[in-house]
Amino acid sequence: VLFFFLRARKRDNERNSAKLITMSEVTAGYDICPSYAAAFGYGGAAACMILSNFGSAWGTWQAGVGVCKMGTIYPEGVIKNIVPIVMAGVLGIYGLIVAVIITQAISTPDGAGYNTYSIFNGYAHLAAGLCCGLSGLAAGGTIGIIGDVGVRGFGQKASGGRRSWLTESDAMGSSTVSVEEANRLYVGLLIMLIFSEALALYGLIVALILSQHSFVCGN
Numbered sequence: 001v002l003f004f005f006l007r008a009r010k011r012d013n014e015r016n017s018a019k020l021i022t023m024s025e026v027t028a029g030y031d032i033c034p035s036y037a038a039a040f041g042y043g044g045a046a047a048c049m050i051l052s053n054f055g056s057a058w059g060t061w062q063a064g065v066g067v068c069k070m071g072t073i074y075p076e077g078v079i080k081n082i083v084p085i086v087m088a089g090v091l092g093i094y095g096l097i098v099a100v101i102i103t104q105a106i107s108t109p110d111g112a113g114y115n116t117y118s119i120f121n122g123y124a125h126l127a128a129g130l131c132c133g134l135s136g137l138a139a140g141g142t143i144g145i146i147g148d149v150g151v152r153g154f155g156q157k158a159s160g161g162r163r164s165w166l167t168e169s170d171a172m173g174s175s176t177v178s179v180e181e182a183n184r185l186y187v188g189l190l191i192m193l194i195f196s197e198a199l200a201l202y203g204l205i206v207a208l209i210l211s212q213h214s215f216v217c218g219n
Contacts, residue, residue, distance in 0.1 A: 033115045033217035038106055040122030044129025045102040048207070051133030052095020055140025055200070059088025062144025063151070070155035077155055083190065084147025087197050091136040091143075094204045098132040101211050120215040128210035135203020142196040150189035158182035 063084035071078045102125045107116045 031119070032215075033118045035115050037115065037117050037119040037122040040119070041102060041106045041117065041125040044122075044126035045099040045106075046129070047126075048102065048129035048133040049095045049099040051130075052098075052136035052200075053092050055133075055137035056088050056090075056092035056095075057140070058137070059091065059140035059142075059144035059147070060085050062141075063088060063147030066148030066151045070151045073152075074155035074159040077151075077158055080186070081151040081154060084143055084151065084193055087193055088140055088143045088147070090197070091140050091200050094200050095132060095136055098128060098204065098207045098211065101208070102129060105211060105214065114217070116217045118215045118217050120213075124210050124213045128207040131210065132200075132203045132207035136200045139196055139198075139200035139203075142199065143193055146189070146192050146196060150185070150192070154182055154185050154189065157185055 067078060067081055067085065070081060105121065105125065109115050
């Protein structure tokens with residue numbers, strides 16, 4: 001009797017373990033492709049667009065204030081010193097490119113209502129959006145601050161500290177600074193702006209690589 005009891009107990013344990021394995025496989029399938037996976041993908045696209053535009057607006061605002069201030073000192077250099085504003089505006093384009101790629105990669109449920117967008121894709125797209133967005137935000141702040149100080153310094157150096165509305169008699173006796181010295185400052189300003197813009201470019205490249213990693217539900 002004890003033998004048959006132990007044998008039946010062993011058979012029941014094997015059945016329960018088989019049921020647990022089957023349940024684990026089903027649960028794992030739901031964990032890979034949950035219904036909330038798309039929230040991470042759309043969150044990555046939104047973060048990319050919002051943060052990149054915030055960095056672009058920050059850089060444009062900061063550098064634009066400097067250009068307007070410099071225009072009262074040296075009006076001839078306004079068009080020449082518009083470069084920081086243009087470079088800040090490009091940051092929004094980086095965010096737009098990555099956001100469009102992410103949203104196009106988010107697949108809708110199939111005809112039976114099953115989700116085809118995996119949580120792996122959601123995490124990858126969220127990382128791509130944050131990578132591009134935060135890089136654009138950092139680059140925008142750097143471009144804005146450097147552009148603000150740089151264009152003001154260029155205007156003061158090119159004008160010799162004179163105001164644009166002063167007459168020749170008022171400006172007589174003021175120090176004259178050569179154009180070459182002002183251009184040296186301008187070259188240094190461009191180099192700093194280029195390396196600041198490179199921060200956003202690095203984030204764009206990594207975001208494009210991350211967005212290419214995908215896992216299709218059912219494979």
